[in-house]
Amino acid sequence: MTTFQGIPAGAFGFYEELQDNNNREWWQEHKAGYQSLVKEPLASLLAELEPRYGPAKLFRPNRDIRFSEDKSPYKTAQGAVASVQEGVGYYLQISADGLLVGGGCHSHTPAQLARYRNSVDASGTGEALRHIVEAVAAAGFSVEGEKLKTVPRGYAREHPRAELLKHKSLSASVSLGRPDWLATPGAVREIAALWDGLRPLVDWVSRHAAP
DSSP: OOOOOOOOTHHHHHHHHHHHOOSHHHHHHHHHHIIIIIIHHHHHHHHHHHHHHOOEEEOOSBOOOTTOSOOOOBOSEEEEEEEEETTEEEEEEEETTEEEEEEEEOOOOHHHHHHHHHHHHSHHHHHHHHHHHHHHHHTTOEEEOOBOSSOOTTSOTTOTTHHHHTBSSEEEEEEEEOOGGGGSTTHHHHHHHHHHHHHHHHHHHHHHSOO
16 A cells, blocks of 8 residues: 555546546546546545544445436546444545545434434433534534435424434535645545544434444
8 A cells, every 4th residue: 555645636637537438438448547546545545544533445436327317337426435333434535526525424224213313302412413513514514414304203393403303314524626735645634634523423423323
């Protein structure tokens, strides 16, 4: 594993071209570029973050097109996740738009969802989450996730944490574009600071929505 030196600007150019040439022939011709510009730098970055956040995995570049009307074979972004537990952890993504950093819970099993709602309903844990979400939003992250249109059955419509109860998944992210530091070794420090800002959210979900 080579020492991380930054994400080269060519990584963004690779995805800009892929958007216009999403086919197997183009990919085969530019596969070496994917390896050197995207996969290897990200793998080195994740290796340096591993001591603080645990092992991370890079997602496969191929799309699952079996049930999709869009038959484009390749993803137009490279994502990676450092999982705390199934569906919970820290995320980053490189695309033509630049860098996106996030974290939280991206999927809830029925058991996780039940525990999550019970914890949101309880005043102590629920208010703790409300304060965490407010702090994350104030820090510039977008709070997101799959949501119901109404408060789930069994909870009052006027519940003090109604919006949090509507969530079926809960995460936060920020799109950073192409900051100058991304092409330098200092990207490790910058991304770690962003993930640290999301740690209270990730820790809460990990404790209170575990199966």
